[in-house]
Amino acid sequence: MRIPFTxxxxxxxxxxxxxxPWQVSRDPELLFAAHRAAYLHYRQQVIAVAIDIYNLEAEAxxxxxxxxxxxAIPAIHQPLLRSVDxxxxxxxxxxxxxxxxxxxxxxxxxxxxxxxxxxxxIPVSGPFSIASNLLGVNNICLAAAVEPEKLAQMxxxxxxxxxVLCRAVAEAGLDVAFFESAAAPPLLxxxxxxxxxxxxxxxxxxxxxxxxxxxxxxxxxxxxxxxxDELLSTGTNYLVCNVETDxxxxxxxxxxxxxxxxxxxxxDPVVVACRDPQRIxxxxxxxxxxxxxxxxxxMGTGAxxxxxxxxxxxxxxxxxxx
Numbered sequence: 001m002r003i004p005f006t007x008x009x010x011x012x013x014x015x016x017x018x019x020x021p022w023q024v025s026r027d028p029e030l031l032f033a034a035h036r037a038a039y040l041h042y043r044q045q046v047i048a049v050a051i052d053i054y055n056l057e058a059e060a061x062x063x064x065x066x067x068x069x070x071x072a073i074p075a076i077h078q079p080l081l082r083s084v085d086x087x088x089x090x091x092x093x094x095x096x097x098x099x100x101x102x103x104x105x106x107x108x109x110x111x112x113x114x115x116x117x118x119x120x121x122i123p124v125s126g127p128f129s130i131a132s133n134l135l136g137v138n139n140i141c142l143a144a145a146v147e148p149e150k151l152a153q154m155x156x157x158x159x160x161x162x163x164v165l166c167r168a169v170a171e172a173g174l175d176v177a178f179f180e181s182a183a184a185p186p187l188l189x190x191x192x193x194x195x196x197x198x199x200x201x202x203x204x205x206x207x208x209x210x211x212x213x214x215x216x217x218x219x220x221x222x223x224x225x226x227x228x229d230e231l232l233s234t235g236t237n238y239l240v241c242n243v244e245t246d247x248x249x250x251x252x253x254x255x256x257x258x259x260x261x262x263x264x265x266x267x268d269p270v271v272v273a274c275r276d277p278q279r280i281x282x283x284x285x286x287x288x289x290x291x292x293x294x295x296x297x298x299m300g301t302g303a304x305x306x307x308x309x310x311x312x313x314x315x316x317x318x319x320x321x322x
Contacts, residue, residue: 058133060099126180155200184222
């Protein structure tokens with residue numbers, strides 16, 4: 001059985017236009033050219049129209065994304081909110097006016113016209129990932145410990161607020177790429193994940209599915225085997241199995257309980273970016289051994305680092321073809 005393979009391209013697209021991730025993230029022409037060239041080179045499964053996928057909503061709410069040094073990924077360094085109470089009062093942002101979202105949707109439409117058969121998606125963050133950018137990591141961890149019920153209510157509000165973004169994406173003829181890696185263990189314990197995150201995660205996936213007309217993949221990094229049953233209970237049809245978790249147990253559990261759910265088993269991005277073919281081949285063999293003869297599995301890369309040699313993906317594909 002030959003397993004499908006697809007790289008995951010965000011900031012790596014900047015390599016194709018000889019610009020920094022910051023420059024590409026701010027310029028619609030560079031963003032279009034970068035993702036166009038990356039797709040022509042890799043023909044990956046999904047074109048996710050972004051560079052810094054987790055900054056978009058927080059920026060639309062009013063947070064400032066800082067220009068990084070050299071080729072680093074842009075980030076938010078100063079929290080917008082001082083407390084969870086302020087988060088409970090946040091009104092929805094307008095994706096047509098606030099932040100860069102309108103630009104991303106416009107670029108996504110151009111890419112869809114250029115590649116009508118491609119799966120073009122706009123990043124949509126989960127509520128905990130948005131909250132961690134709005135509050136800061138230290139503050140959100142403190143809130144999870146001392147005011148978990150209030151934080152859970154804030155996350156539900158953020159989940160409901162995502163409806164305006166999901167509707168805008170659907171009305172543009174595009175699809176949703178959903179990301180929620182900040183919520184995964186070990187940042188939240190499994191108990192905290194169930195109590196604080198799960199109500200909002202179910203809500204936002206339901207909102208997204210209603211807007212686009214089908215279940216939405218739930219992309220979450222971290223040690224997700226510890227919350228695998230909770231993720232499966234959301235109704236998602238696609239999960240990611242990361243190098244940070246027990247990949248063998250993860251794949252076995254999904255196959256045992258939800259064999260219709262597609263699992264993307266990721267290679268270590270550090271290995272994908274290395275210049276040692278034998279190390280890459282060993283990583284591919286490891287994933288193939290985990291997957292075995294199971295169907296509904298694909299092989300991925302995680303977010304490919306900017307510096308990944310362009311020939312490495314072809315190297316992996318040639319190895320898989322043999």
